[in-house]
Amino acid sequence: MITKEKIKSNDNSTEKNIATPFAGRYSTAVIPRMEIPTKGVAAKIAYRVIHDQLLLDGRPDLNLSSFVTTWMEPEAEQLIQENLNKNFIDHFQYPQTQIIEGRCVNILAKLFHAPEENNYAGTSTIGSSEAIMLGLLAHKWKWKKHREQQGKSTTNPNIIFGAEAHVCVNKFAKYFDVEPRIVPMSQNDYVLRAEEISKYIDENTICVALIVGTTYTGQVDPIGEVNDLLVKLNKENGWDIGIHIDGASGAFVMCFAFPDIKWDFRYERVRSINTSGHKYGLVYPGIGWLIFRDIEDLASEIIFHVNYLGQTENSYTLNFSKPASGVIAQYYNFIRLGSEGYKSIMESILENAQYLSKQITASGKFKLLEAKTILPIVTFQLVKDEGFTIFDVSYKMKEKGWIISAYNLPPHAENVYMLRVVVRENFTHLSANIFMKDLLEVYEALSKENKTMIGNPHMDKTKSSANAC
Numbered sequence: 001m002i003t004k005e006k007i008k009s010n011d012n013s014t015e016k017n018i019a020t021p022f023a024g025r026y027s028t029a030v031i032p033r034m035e036i037p038t039k040g041v042a043a044k045i046a047y048r049v050i051h052d053q054l055l056l057d058g059r060p061d062l063n064l065s066s067f068v069t070t071w072m073e074p075e076a077e078q079l080i081q082e083n084l085n086k087n088f089i090d091h092f093q094y095p096q097t098q099i100i101e102g103r104c105v106n107i108l109a110k111l112f113h114a115p116e117e118n119n120y121a122g123t124s125t126i127g128s129s130e131a132i133m134l135g136l137l138a139h140k141w142k143w144k145k146h147r148e149q150q151g152k153s154t155t156n157p158n159i160i161f162g163a164e165a166h167v168c169v170n171k172f173a174k175y176f177d178v179e180p181r182i183v184p185m186s187q188n189d190y191v192l193r194a195e196e197i198s199k200y201i202d203e204n205t206i207c208v209a210l211i212v213g214t215t216y217t218g219q220v221d222p223i224g225e226v227n228d229l230l231v232k233l234n235k236e237n238g239w240d241i242g243i244h245i246d247g248a249s250g251a252f253v254m255c256f257a258f259p260d261i262k263w264d265f266r267y268e269r270v271r272s273i274n275t276s277g278h279k280y281g282l283v284y285p286g287i288g289w290l291i292f293r294d295i296e297d298l299a300s301e302i303i304f305h306v307n308y309l310g311q312t313e314n315s316y317t318l319n320f321s322k323p324a325s326g327v328i329a330q331y332y333n334f335i336r337l338g339s340e341g342y343k344s345i346m347e348s349i350l351e352n353a354q355y356l357s358k359q360i361t362a363s364g365k366f367k368l369l370e371a372k373t374i375l376p377i378v379t380f381q382l383v384k385d386e387g388f389t390i391f392d393v394s395y396k397m398k399e400k401g402w403i404i405s406a407y408n409l410p411p412h413a414e415n416v417y418m419l420r421v422v423v424r425e426n427f428t429h430l431s432a433n434i435f436m437k438d439l440l441e442v443y444e445a446l447s448k449e450n451k452t453m454i455g456n457p458h459m460d461k462t463k464s465s466a467n468a469c
């Protein structure tokens with residue numbers, strides 16, 4: 001969402017037109033900044049002007065803040081290019097694409113251990129956010145139907161999730177009129193505990209949303225404990241409350257690096273799982289997945305049947321049109337890598353995350369956040385207060401090209417501040433070595449800067465916060 005005011009302040013220039021690059025060597029055409037030009041320009045010029053402007057963006061491969069894939073093989077890029085112009089939803093015209101989506105859903109359902117005897121189901125989405133909205137909506141409808149069958153009110157649904165949940169879970173609650181029951185974090189525990197859930201749950205709870213790989217710390221909610229609690233409460237009260245797993249970042253890692261750890265449909269109460277193909281599914285942005293344990297978990301009323309594309313299609317999506325390329329690229333990875341290939345990549349990413357973690361600890365200047373995670377997310381803090389903050393560190397690392405997140409945790413743990421590195425496939429030992437060298441240089445520079453500031457009564461030091469480490 002962007003307002004007129006924001007557009008103006010972002011695109012902060014008094015010039016009416018976009019400056020012609022390279023002193024007019026390519027063109028002297030006038031391109032207005034804020035209006036569509038009356039006459040277009042040659043393709044080469046349009047390309048050059050936009051390409052040069054985008055050079056001022058950060059470098060995706062140095063963006064350690066993002067979970068999203070920044071590199072794919074040329075053959076995958078070729079397939080993406082070839083399929084960008086196919087509208088995925090048009091199954092009648094592009095039946096092969098739909099067949100490939102089906103294979104991907106089947107592969108994921110099996111990886112997530114959907115019981116073979118079940119009629120499992122699933123869909124591709126544009127990312128995990130769409131998948132989460134659809135998954136939770138299915139829980140809402142399932143709850144509604146169950147209540148109707150019992151002749152009970154359906155007016156006050158609620159959903160339970162931890163404060164560590166991604167914003168899209170909260171968005172779901174707002175957009176789809178469900179009361180969010182957010183379990184706060186505690187000072188040194190950042191996942192959703194079963195005993196806490198007991199305090200929030202009642203007959204109007206549509207489901208509990210749990211996370212495999214939280215955005216804040218990369219930790220995994222205790223799915224087994226919550227499953228057991230729900231089995232017990234459902235039995236005692238005649239409820240049918242299930243679990244939705246947000247495996248946006250963690251599902252692919254778990255499947256291949258830790259196949260023996262249970263987190264998925266092996267727990268009976270887990271009814272739906274989402275993941276982002278564009279995170280550790282190793283595909284460029286624009287692909288997510290939602291898998292249901294059984295089609296019974298998805299009320300038939302919310303599946304739409306449309307006939308304007310040449311045949312009747314079943315549609316359970318929030319958006320309609322999208323390029324087919326995401327689905328194709330996911331399938332490319334499945335057959336290109338196989339489970340052995342994925343396993344080897346996940347293990348290598350985890351090893352690189354371990355390597356970086358060790359170096360951070362060895363530096364003596366930074367320490368790892370005491371939050372055990374098995375995912376390749378490295379969160380760390382300043383060891384002591386040197387008069388600058390993690391935000392200063394993050395800001396100064398940007399000068400060296402690195403993008404790292406700096407933030408504090410949600411309420412009840414809001415005085416816990418951290419930096420976060422998401423280790424992806426392209427981050428090697430060499431990257432870790434250079435990153436550490438830069439991090440320590442930044443640390444020294446900030447310490448010196450701060451000493452200069454302390455010695456200079458005219459400098460404002462209020463920007464730094466003692467807590468912010």
Ligand SMILES: Cc1ncc(COP(=O)(O)O)c(C=O)c1O
Nearest residue numbers: 127128129166213214215248276
């Ligand atoms: C735990 C979690 N859930 C959901 C999302 C949203 O995923 P997407 O960007 O694929 O919509 C993210 C994004 O980072 C996430 O970390």
